Amino acid sequence: MTLPGAAGPTGGPSQSSLEVNQPFLALSAISKRYGGVRALDRVDFSCRRGEIHAVLGENGAGKSTLIKIIAGVVPPDDGAIALEGKPVRFAEPAAATAQGIVSVFQELSLLPDLTVADNITLAAPPRRFGLIDARAQRRRAEALLARIGCEDVNPAARIRDLPLSRRQMVEIAKALGKNPRLLVLDEATSALTQADVERIYRLLERLRQEQVAILFISHRMHEVEALADLCSVFRNGRHVRTFAKGALGNDAIVELMIGREISGQYPPKPPPRINPAVLTVEHLRWQDRLKDISLSIGRGEIVGLGGLDGQGQKELLLALFGVLRGLSGTIRVDGRKIAPASPAAAKRSAPGIALIPEDRKTEGLMLAMSVADNLTAAALERIARGPFIDPRKKARVVADGIKRLGIRVGAPEDAVSTLSGGNQQKVVIAKWLMTEPGIILLNDPTRGIDVGTKQELYRLLRELAERGAAILFYSTDYDELIGCCDRVAVMYDGHVVRELAGTEITEQAIVASALALGAAHTGVPEAMA
Amino acid sequence: MKRRVGDLVLWLKQNPGLAGSVVLFAVLYVLYSLAHPKGFSSQVLVQNADEAFSLALLAMAQTLPVLAGGLDLSVGAVMTMVNCLASVLVIGSPLEITLGIVLCLAAGAAFGLGNGIIVVYGRIQPIIATLATAAIALGIALFLRPKPGGKVDEDLSWALTNTLGDFADTYGLFDGGKAAWFEPFAWLPVAAILLLAIIAIVWLPLRRTVTGRTIYAIGSAEGAAFMSGLPIVRAKLAAFTLAGFLAGIGGLFLAIETSSGNADLPQAGAYTLNSIAAVVIGGTSLLGGSGSAIGSVMGALVLRVISFNFRVFDVPPLVQPLVEGLVLLAAVSLAALPVLRVKNMLELFR
Numbered sequence: 001m002t003l004p005g006a007a008g009p010t011g012g013p014s015q016s017s018l019e020v021n022q023p024f025l026a027l028s029a030i031s032k033r034y035g036g037v038r039a040l041d042r043v044d045f046s047c048r049r050g051e052i053h054a055v056l057g058e059n060g061a062g063k064s065t066l067i068k069i070i071a072g073v074v075p076p077d078d079g080a081i082a083l084e085g086k087p088v089r090f091a092e093p094a095a096a097t098a099q100g101i102v103s104v105f106q107e108l109s110l111l112p113d114l115t116v117a118d119n120i121t122l123a124a125p126p127r128r129f130g131l132i133d134a135r136a137q138r139r140r141a142e143a144l145l146a147r148i149g150c151e152d153v154n155p156a157a158r159i160r161d162l163p164l165s166r167r168q169m170v171e172i173a174k175a176l177g178k179n180p181r182l183l184v185l186d187e188a189t190s191a192l193t194q195a196d197v198e199r200i201y202r203l204l205e206r207l208r209q210e211q212v213a214i215l216f217i218s219h220r221m222h223e224v225e226a227l228a229d230l231c232s233v234f235r236n237g238r239h240v241r242t243f244a245k246g247a248l249g250n251d252a253i254v255e256l257m258i259g260r261e262i263s264g265q266y267p268p269k270p271p272p273r274i275n276p277a278v279l280t281v282e283h284l285r286w287q288d289r290l291k292d293i294s295l296s297i298g299r300g301e302i303v304g305l306g307g308l309d310g311q312g313q314k315e316l317l318l319a320l321f322g323v324l325r326g327l328s329g330t331i332r333v334d335g336r337k338i339a340p341a342s343p344a345a346a347k348r349s350a351p352g353i354a355l356i357p358e359d360r361k362t363e364g365l366m367l368a369m370s371v372a373d374n375l376t377a378a379a380l381e382r383i384a385r386g387p388f389i390d391p392r393k394k395a396r397v398v399a400d401g402i403k404r405l406g407i408r409v410g411a412p413e414d415a416v417s418t419l420s421g422g423n424q425q426k427v428v429i430a431k432w433l434m435t436e437p438g439i440i441l442l443n444d445p446t447r448g449i450d451v452g453t454k455q456e457l458y459r460l461l462r463e464l465a466e467r468g469a470a471i472l473f474y475s476t477d478y479d480e481l482i483g484c485c486d487r488v489a490v491m492y493d494g495h496v497v498r499e500l501a502g503t504e505i506t507e508q509a510i511v512a513s514a515l516a517l518g519a520a521h522t523g524v525p526e527a528m529a
Numbered sequence: 530m531k532r533r534v535g536d537l538v539l540w541l542k543q544n545p546g547l548a549g550s551v552v553l554f555a556v557l558y559v560l561y562s563l564a565h566p567k568g569f570s571s572q573v574l575v576q577n578a579d580e581a582f583s584l585a586l587l588a589m590a591q592t593l594p595v596l597a598g599g600l601d602l603s604v605g606a607v608m609t610m611v612n613c614l615a616s617v618l619v620i621g622s623p624l625e626i627t628l629g630i631v632l633c634l635a636a637g638a639a640f641g642l643g644n645g646i647i648v649v650y651g652r653i654q655p656i657i658a659t660l661a662t663a664a665i666a667l668g669i670a671l672f673l674r675p676k677p678g679g680k681v682d683e684d685l686s687w688a689l690t691n692t693l694g695d696f697a698d699t700y701g702l703f704d705g706g707k708a709a710w711f712e713p714f715a716w717l718p719v720a721a722i723l724l725l726a727i728i729a730i731v732w733l734p735l736r737r738t739v740t741g742r743t744i745y746a747i748g749s750a751e752g753a754a755f756m757s758g759l760p761i762v763r764a765k766l767a768a769f770t771l772a773g774f775l776a777g778i779g780g781l782f783l784a785i786e787t788s789s790g791n792a793d794l795p796q797a798g799a800y801t802l803n804s805i806a807a808v809v810i811g812g813t814s815l816l817g818g819s820g821s822a823i824g825s826v827m828g829a830l831v832l833r834v835i836s837f838n839f840r841v842f843d844v845p846p847l848v849q850p851l852v853e854g855l856v857l858l859a860a861v862s863l864a865a866l867p868v869l870r871v872k873n874m875l876e877l878f879r
Contacts, residue, residue, distance in 0.1 A: 073756070109756045113749040113818035118742060131737040140871045156539055263842030287872060318873065325872045342874070363875070 019399040020087060020173040024049045024213045025070065025101070026184055030079035032065050039065040041237040042079070047182065052204060052214040054224045057234035057257055057450075063217055066234070068188050070215070071103040077522070089304035094123070100181030103169050104188040110159045117141035117155035117275030120174045144173040149199040164358075165193050165309045172200065182213040186375055187448050189223060193476075194511070201227060221250055222479070233257055265455055266483030267462040272502050278319070278351070278470040279439050284329035289315040291494035295331070297439070297470040302461055304505075305474035307514040312494040313474045314358060317441045321355040322346040333439070347378065351438025354378075356428055364428035365416050372398040372412035374427050379434035401430040406456065424454030429457070433464075439504045440464065442473045446480060458484050478507050490514050546812010547824035550831055550872035553810075553860060557834040564841045571692055571716040578718035579690045579786055579832040579848065583608065585724055585798050588807035588825035593768040593775075595641045595808050598748035598817030599655030601769065603644060605801030606666035606774040609792060611637045611780030613670040616679025616790025619781070626682050637777015638770050640666060645769030654770075663801070670792035675705050679784075679792040693717045719784070725827070727778065731771065732822045740767050748817020756870065806834055810860050831860065 026435060034039040040062045047053045057063045069081075070073045072090030080086055083177035096103075110119050117138050118125075126136035138325035141155040150169045159167055168188065173184060183204075189197050204214055204227060218224055224231060225245070228249040232242040233256040240256055240439040248256070253264050254265075274297020283294040289312045297303045305313040318324050320331060322340030331338055333349065340346035346353040347500055357363035365374050375398050376383055383393040398412050405426040409419065418425055427444060432440070442461075446454045465471055475481055488500045541548055549857055562568030563727050565693075587604045594601040611633050618629030640662070649660045688699040694715030697706030706715055735741040743764035747752035779800075786792055805815075810827030813820025839849050871877055 021591065090573060091756065093756055097758055105756070109753040111746045111749040111753050111757075111818070112743060113741070113814075122742070123739070123748070125742070131734055132739070132742070134737070154535075154539070156536055315873075318875065323874050424607065 005317055012416040023047065023082075023255075024084060026082045026085075027066075027069070027275075028080050028082070030066075030069060030076045030081070032069065032074065032077050036049040038237050040076070043234075043237070043239045045232065045239055047213045047215055049181065050208055050211045051215045051229050052208055052216055052227050054216045054218065054228035054231045055234065055486065056217075056224065056231055056253065061234040061257070061450075062237040063234055064074070064186065065237075067103065067105075067184055067215070067217065068094070070182075071101060071174060071184060076363065088343075097178055100179065101184070102175045102178045102180035102182070103186065104175045105186050110167055110171055112160040113155050113158060115158055116145075116153055116162070116170050116347035117161055118459060119170060120144055120155070120177050122174065134420070136521070140177065141173070144177050145170075147176060148173055148203055149196075152321075165196060165308050168192055169196055169199075173286035176203075180207075180212055182215065184215040184217075186217045188347060188480075189218060194478075194514070195308065196222070209439075213435060221253070231471040250287050255368050257451060265451075265458070267459045269462075270300075272486075275299050278331065278334060279331075280332040280335075280470070281316075281320070282330045283320060283333070284316070284327065284331065286315060286324050289494055290319065290327075293494070293496055295489055295496055295499075297472055299468050299470055300465045302465050302473055302485045304488035306478065306481050306488050306510045307497070309476055311491040311514075313491050314443055315493075317443050317472065317474060320439075320441055321353060347435055347437075352434035352435055353439045353441065354435055355441040356432060356443060356445045360421075360424055360428050365424060367417040368415055370413045371402075371407070371409050371416050371419070371427060374416045375401045375412075375431050375434065397434060398476070401434060404433070405430045405460070422449040425449050425453065425457075429460070438469060440469050440471045442471070442474055442475075444474055446475065446477065454480075478510050481505065481510060482507060543819075544808070544812060544821070544824070547821060547827060548812075550811050550824060550827040550860075554827055554831045554834060557592050557831065557838060561834060561837045561841055563622075564838075573813075574716075574721070575691055575718040576693075577833070577837060578720035578724075579835075581830055582683055582720040582724060582786075583779040583783045584800065584803055584833060585826045585829040586727070586775050586782070587804040588829035589727070589822040590775035590779070591801075591804035591808050592811075592813055592820065592822040592825040593744060593772050594655055594659075595805075595813055595815060596748050596817055596820060597744045597765055597768045598751065599648065599765075599768070600733060600805070601641075601644065601659045602656060602801055603640070603659040603663035604804050605770060605797035605799070606663035606670070607632040607637055607640050607773050607776040607785060607798055608780035609794075609797040610666040610670040610673075610775040612784045613679070613790040615781050615784035616681060619681045619685065619784065621682075623646040626685060628727065632782045633784075634774060634777050638774035641773015641776070642766060642770040644773065648769060648844070649765050656665040663797075664785070667792065667794055667797060670797075671694070674790045674792045677687075677789060677793075679790040681784050683788065684784050689719050689723070689785050691719060692720055693722060695719075704805075721784075727775070728823060728826065731775070735771070736821070740764050744768050745818055747779070749819070789843045803832055806857055810857070840876045875878065 026046040028044050029042045030040055030045070031038070031042055043062070043066065043067065055063050055066065065074070069076050072093045072095050075089070088233070104391070111122070119143040121137050125132045126140060127133055128136070138155050145151060145153050145155070148169060150166070150173065153162070153166055153170065159170065162170065172188060189200055192200065207214060214223070216228060228245050230242060230244055232252070233240045235257060255510065277296040278299050280296040282294050284290055291312075293312070293316060295303070305316065307313060310449065315324065319327055320340070322342045322345050333351070340349060340353070343355070362366060366377065372394065376394055380389065383390055384450055385393075390490055402409060402412065407423050407426045407430065409423070416424060419427065429445070446457060458480070461473065462470055473485060482505050485505065486501065488505050488510060489496045490498045490500065490510055492522070493512060500509050500513070543659060560575070565573060567573050587608060590604045591601055614636055615629065615633045618632055619626055620629070642769035644659055644662050647653055647662065648655050651658065655869045684699050688696045692715060694706040696719050697711065697715070703711040740760065740763055742765070743754060743759040743761060746759055747761060747764060748838070751761070808820070808825045809815060809828065810831050811820065811824030811826070813824055835853060836849070839852070844852060
């Protein structure tokens, strides 16, 4: 395992080594600028059929731009693209798709008002007499969903009515339906449940055997370890290095990505101690999603919420933040019973509750508004003088917020949509910190953000806890729960099935409790072992 | 079987507006017919169908741009323009009449295509683009008919605004409408059959084309539609062209019904606004992406049956707009009722 490419891909058939040695897609000296920002700088990159190629890098490293150029979404300013040795130029996504280059983007490309079947066969539906054949379309959707183990999704359901994790699986089924020769997965597993991730692993391995080239972008190192034959690291728009799986250790890879030494991904945890309870939940119920939840969070404590996706974790956070109606059970803050009627009420109630929402683009930010307006949106009364916003106070708190979280912005007046994903998430967090909340709820806050920002976030959480905040942290990434949390409550089917503390918090323990009652989730335990 | 029932339940859940407007229409129409001295007769049915036809066509027309996330403020004006054009062209020899009809329909479609071109290539928002072109269409209408008048072929006018039997009689079809197989259908209003035929020929196939699906996709999430490689330009042009075409049919029928042309500006505006109301009552989201032209036709019928009820219950004309407004508000609120059942307030904003 010295030279990448010299060794055949693991698991790939060796008889086709000739084919394997000819890159399916080769980019040479590709450059791309956005305004003054150099997104890609003379990048050479290639991928081969029957090979899973992981692309790693921080946000802003150029991964997304690379993918967009390959998918025909944006044209390169400079450089050449060759497909099976022949030069090509993609004017639009459809042109790339026609060549078998199929992408599953981080931002979902599904149409919420159309049905699952409509979406899966969207651009090229089966037809009879020139019209769409609804029955054939349904059969095709069913077959593709079955192929990725999602028989539970009804092809007649609307995308809008599906949970995020199912939507992502539909997206993958849609991509499969286009018969990819090169499949690009851009953070495609970020919202998936562990069980679905396992299904995707098996699918990708099958596709590799079928000589599909696979480009795989993920911030989850264990996924890369499990899947990739080759890894390429990008940094600041440059292709830093390509190496075979296992050639470099995790620490070395992370170092390549961020270009600096890092000491441990997670900040050290304080020794176990008794924390006076700030937030206590007793027998909380809501519809069929929350079933008799009891939980308490102490001052200075980070409590993780774990378990498979969709077991009521998000609903619990929303319930505490006053978004759900028709709750039963009691919520106490500092011993007082509260029943927040809305996010506004939750925010006002002493000592203040904040929720970092799941989807920053729709629930966290007003994308078209400026960074400054977004930062101050939750704490306008702090910068108001009577009914008017005081521009000087505003400028001061905005500058403080930007500095405190190290948000990289051009000017605070820029639209927040111009920031990278990680910086956008920092804006959301800074916005809520301005309300000085005593209770902080986080709904999968690291989804799709880069390693560096993640580490800053972990440190920030610990720092906030040390200053007395009570933190409830839902994450779909078990690593984070293990690394960050003092305790982890594992949920299953609306119940808290187990609370883990201190050294009990291990991946095995979380997975085991997440599946404790999970006889229905067959196929997962052995695959994860 | 179980799956069929499940699919039906799912369909009802996905189309509450359409189901609701069908029920509302049925209730109001039964009420009207019971109160009407000649209720449930072919004669009343014919009159109702004639009065509802143009609005139903305009509602269908409006649906397409709305589904694509836009709005067409020119449908009423295009109707009026074609109405005036028809009062000039649809008369004379059979050949001249046929040619006149074709020209009228082509004029509506061409005007709609113009709207589409302005929206797609001019990148102007549909609401403002069509506000401007509506004024142009009305200008053309006034130019063609400075004063109400003109004439439309009398046979055609009689044949299309009465029963199928009268139609057959006028043109000597099916033994003058006396053929044994034809008799059971002879009482049906021509306008109603035309409406069904247009739905069957235009709308139902459109829903099953990639273009039709793309219209929905644009209104649902245009970025995603683009990224999926759907033919966005074609679909937008088709939506506006079909809107113009359907509004043109509405205008042609209006001319045939009144046997004259009239550049009635307030009427054009009222038809446009009513077409939007019909679309909403029929369950099509003004945000685009969900709904159907059949729902909008039902919405138009609901609006019409409300005014039928005014007549039969002798509501004073001065009170009618007030009552109409309240009924409209109630109908739209009814469609919003499920919102009260939402337990996750976040869903209200999706």
